Amino acid sequence: MEINLDTASVEDLQAMVFSFTEIPPALQDLKLGYPPRSLTLVPELPITSLNLKPGDQLTVIESKGSNAVGGGGISHSSKPMNTSGSSTTQRGPSSLVGAAPGANRKVPASAPPIRAPPPASAKPSSSGPERVSIRSGTLIHRVVPDDNSCLFSSTGVVFEQNMSAAPRLRQVVAEAIKNDPITWNEAVLGRPRDEYISTILKPAAWGGAIELSIFASHYSTEIASIDVETGRIDRFGSESGYTSRCILLYSGIHYDAVSLAPMPDAPEDFHETKFDVSDQTVLDGASKLAGALRAKKAYTNTATFDLKCQVCGKGLKGEKEARSHASDTGHVEFGEY
Structure with missing residues (x-):
């Protein structure tokens, strides 16, 4: 090859x-x-x-x-593999860009933050949050609002039990990028550093792999992001030897948190959201939680969904085209057809 x-x-x-x-x-x-x-x-x-x-x-x-x-x-x-020649083969299905991909390394996917309203297909069942029983309690799917700040809200839940922490956490990202121009250079960010910083501070800008890598470092905790559609687990900060882990669920365009309740109906104040990295039962249970959502089709395939640029009206297929359009034009606001 x-x-x-x-x-x-x-x-x-x-x-x-x-x-x-x-x-x-x-x-x-x-x-x-x-x-x-x-x-x-x-x-x-x-x-x-x-x-x-x-x-x-x-x-x-x-x-x-x-x-x-x-x-x-x-x-x-x-x-x-060797270096003589280049690939001209037909591409197969693509991994999702700007979210879970980019784990297990210090420098994640280069993708400017984009913004778009999540479609109804990505929302969980209205019958209530999913839950899975494990030896130490009940894992709960903690749903956060579909307001373009879901990654930041979910991060606030797992680290601070605060769903309203998004504005401050955006500032954490901005400061991390500002203070480390070597790691967070223009090539990694996919756009000029100042532009990325100003964009991520806006309430409508999505976060992804870059932000999760920064939060893993900021909290000295591994972040495991489970892709609902595929079951894939991307682990941010795993190379750093952290002893604790938190877990997020990713539907393709939306992040939610996972917490462990001592009893199914225990108040959220009693939920645990950081776990020992050696406790495989929690991660396995969270995978089952993602499987329950998958069975309900509570995910969106970002490689195929149809988008429209809200700035110029151009039609786009999937997140890859949206990110390419954002890089070419600076337009970062999209809506679903």
């Missing part, structure tokens, strides 16, 4: 893997070295972010819903 290590993106690599194995990018777990270690796949980053060398062998595992927490899988290929 040949790919240009100088010009290709991680998404190009995933597309090539898909063409060989028919494993969708969202379920690809690429392992390198011995003992094999999983690579962090951030579609929008250049392939150089993976530190691959000519002749490296990759093992491709179908992750069956999560490539971040291990588990069984089926090995489909182990082929050498």
